[in-house]
Amino acid sequence: MKLVIKEYLASLKERDELDAVLPDLLSQLGLNVFSRPGRGTRQDGVDVAAVGRLEDDKEDTIYLFSIKPGDLRRSDWDGGGAQSLRPSLDEIIELYIRNRLPDEHKGKPIKICICVGGDIREEVRPSIRAFAESKATDNISFEEWYGDLLASRIEERFLREELLPKGAQSLLRKSLALIDEPEASYQHFSALVRSVLSNPRMKPNERIRALRQLSICLWILFAWSREAGNLEAPYVAAEYLLLRGWELIRSDAGKNTKTATTVAEIYGSILISYQQVSATYLHKCVMPHADKLHGLSSAVNGSCSQDINLKLFDVLGRTALFGIWCYWQSQQYGEGTDERDAYLTAGHEYANALKQMLNSNPTLCLPLKDDQCIDIALSVLLMRMQEDTESVEHWLAETLDRAIFSYRSNGTYPCVLGAYSELIDHPQRDEGYRKRTTEGSILYPFIAIIAAQLGCSDTFNLVKDFKLNDMEHSNFQYWFPDATSEEHLYANDEPHGATLSDILVTGEPQDLLQQVFDECDHMPHYGELSAVTFDLWPLVLTACRHYRLPVPLHLFRTESGSDAESSVAGTSGESPSA
């Protein structure tokens, strides 16, 4: 296990990554972290600060960490760059200890720790030793925290049998061993999550420990997967942990207790992990190739067109979801701040990549499965947040054209089949097959709703004609969260929500909008979901994508009926439907 951890630590390539995981490690070692890293900047040379007592300490000691990912070479020690270690250590001594150390910790012994994920190269050791000897005082000493030492400490403390049971360790190892078979890897990881969270009545400390362990396990999986060149498993694992984590801590959310604060910090680190995994995934797999004609479709390397369609819609949903998270993240910062601008820019980039994907991969103009409407809805949401309704209009019109054409010509029209073995035989020609496989739909009513909102009468009328002429047998429907959704949305352990049947696409557009949005009034439970009340509404979308649930129509509801952006972007601190 130590090798697993050491490999993981050495593979943390970015400074942010070791920053993010180190506080959890220190907390798990019994230290109290009182300063966490701010994004992109150090506080006078300190990345992480903690207080407490480790094995050799006779009294409470201050640990000030300056972090360097990977191995430490001569150039990293004093290379003149902004991230060089020696100037950081000087800043700690001259500025941090003097100006920033909290009053309650003044007078305590201080250990300045040089923390590297990998190894400290021999060539640089004499320089470090000389520096430490010259700067050490009675109260200030220096320690080297390199990968091997970190790994030993994690193994000794974090992965102790009583803290992470052998069964869970075994699941983690299996998950790591099967990274090249992402479905199997994810199955083991999700089993690990379930096993750690298996006790429904955890005490506060147990909740904190479980969350921290799972956070680190996710980091380990991510680091290993990145080394192996396959991020599929950590992507789905991160989504799952984000959802299950919220389920665990939602009762603490909003409380002003120490547990609640700690839990929120750890959940924040899981959210950062999720965002980092998503960004890495999209920047590796999607962004560089989104504008190449047939690029992503070819990269699927599938056996048949169904493989390409399934994967491309999956990737589309992931891109849209992360774009939405970026817009949400921008709302967390004040108007005009750099962070807000950076996240808005990122959101635009993902939205643009999504549109490039649509233009370059025509398979995205015809879903094979009706439930790919979920990915379409996420994409529509992102494009509307970007105020690009024109792209939405064109895409949905083209999708509808193709769906109707394929239905009438017995092509690969959208169907309700779920099993892959059935999908690869779709369509079949026997009597009744077409009706059986289209007996319900959320896709067509969704297109009609958006068309009605955008005033696209051609598209709306096409759905209407299609329903009247070809889809009389099909129950046009949509799903709404209900009172039980809060209990089951994040774990998907029971069916929940309610479905509105017989959606009226055969009347006037306003009738349709009135029907579905009146139903939103009758089903106000979306606004009561804890993720929404605590301004984490993209988490609901994550659950919809991960567990294949329709995206709540509340998110598409607008006062004017033509602008969803305001309802979504204006959710900071309150429910979008409120």
Added chain:
Amino acid sequence: MSDDSQEQYKDNAERIRTRLAGTAESGEFMDAVLELWGDPTLEFEELGHQIAVMHNEGIFDIVHEFSSLTKGPSFFELRHVFETALPDLEAEIPDLLRCVDHLAREAGQDLAAGSIVADLIKFLAKDPARPRSAIVVIESDPALTALLPGALIAGSQINLDEYTAQTLRLVRSDVPEIKRDAIFALSRLHWDDSKPPEEVFSALEQEQNNAQNDQLLATIARTATAIARLGTDQEARMLAVADSALTKGGEYSIHAAADVLAYADTDISKETIDLLLKHLSRVNPENRGTIQSINYGLMRLLKRGKIDEALAFLADLLVAKNVDPARLDAALAEVRKDQVILNRVSTRWFLAGTPALCRAVEWIIGRDRLATTKIGVDASEIDLANPAQVQFISKKIAAYLFFNPVSAASMLVSVIDSASDPAVASRVGQVLLDPILLNFPGTAQEYVESEHQSGSKTKKKIIKQVLKALEEYFDDLRSIETIPELHPPEAHLEAYHRKQTRQMADAMKSAEEQSPLLSLARRQTILYGRSSINYIHGAEGEMHRQEMQLRAHSVAIEVPRVANLDPLGLDYQLRTFKMEAWKA
């Protein structure tokens, strides 16, 4: 005959006699004949002659034996032996006629059913009494009328005048079957260098005037067209008889016209062809036999250079009669054999845009999925200065020849080469790129690259642009390294593999069930090695060792790339190209 040959002949005769002796009594006659028929050391003629000799000697009665032969696995082999013996037989005419009639009927619809009549004619022509006697027997037994033409023809070989008179007498018969068969015989009497007398012409005219029955009219039409070709000065007169008969007649008459066209000699006149085609335009496409005869007739017309007539009629059948191109396979195969005709047909029919004609071109080229037939545009059929025409035909070419990409590419390149407007040529280049080259970067691209250096300046420029665009497209794709995250799950790959394996096994089983070769041969499975060793029994019982090397057989087909990337988009594009209509 040399001494050795004579000796061999005697030996063989003795072997035949020995083998057949006593078999009639023991009921093994047919088995013995069949055994001798399969003996590679015996000639068929020897066997037939010796059987005739033994019959004439009274050792057995071959007529009696064959009168009860029914259609079975070896029917045609045995009947062939009888046919060989028939001219040399001495037999009672009634019995023989009944036997021949039985063997002809038993053969059913087989093409060889009537071949026995030729040997009957040889038999009858050997003795002047035989045709006379045969006609008497046939007149008294209507069941035997099918043999009447044979008897009349045999008689005319002995005495033309006598049997012309006999035939004309029978033409006036009140028995419809006898009348019909006598009319049929009229054109086949042994005219040789003689010309039919006026009575023949007038009799045909009279019968045509009186006839109402479709089968009789069909026979009159056949006979009139046949006599018209005898080189008399009465061709126009006989064609008028045929024209009237075909006008009055129904489906039998149309079928007769189709047969005349299918079996016409090389010297068939233009007037006759025009007459036949005029009436064949009424053909009922449901009559498969008639369509089959027309198919062969049109093939012959094409072979004889009657191209315009044949192509016009083919187009009429395909469009107006909606005949499936597969039923006109012989004629369309003839189109494919000649590059000039192929170019003309492809250009003309694609430009017409009629789905039936376009599908016919698709069938001509696409019949062999692996074919790489090159096609050029026929400049005399298209206005290459007209952008609408050029674009229209380029889309039809791409859509209908899609699965024969080299053919499609060759025709599109030819259009580019001939187009007078570079802007129009450039648009054809776009069609060449998408859907042809994007889907078939193998053989089609190789072909286009080979055309890079030849032809007009415009052609060179457009091809260069197209190949550059294609290269950029593939460069983009090649720049994407393997992205395992996007790969389908293992479980999906396995499920698809299972499906494919099942489909392949089903296809293999179906192909084996339909294979005529496998139904004839004994099947053995070789589990190991790369050659098969067998010992074969020789004629003298000796064993021969045979070692057969095993060879791998494989067929490669190029699957359109976009069929996986965007199946519906491709389908939609091709359908749109096919459906697009054009008005001059």
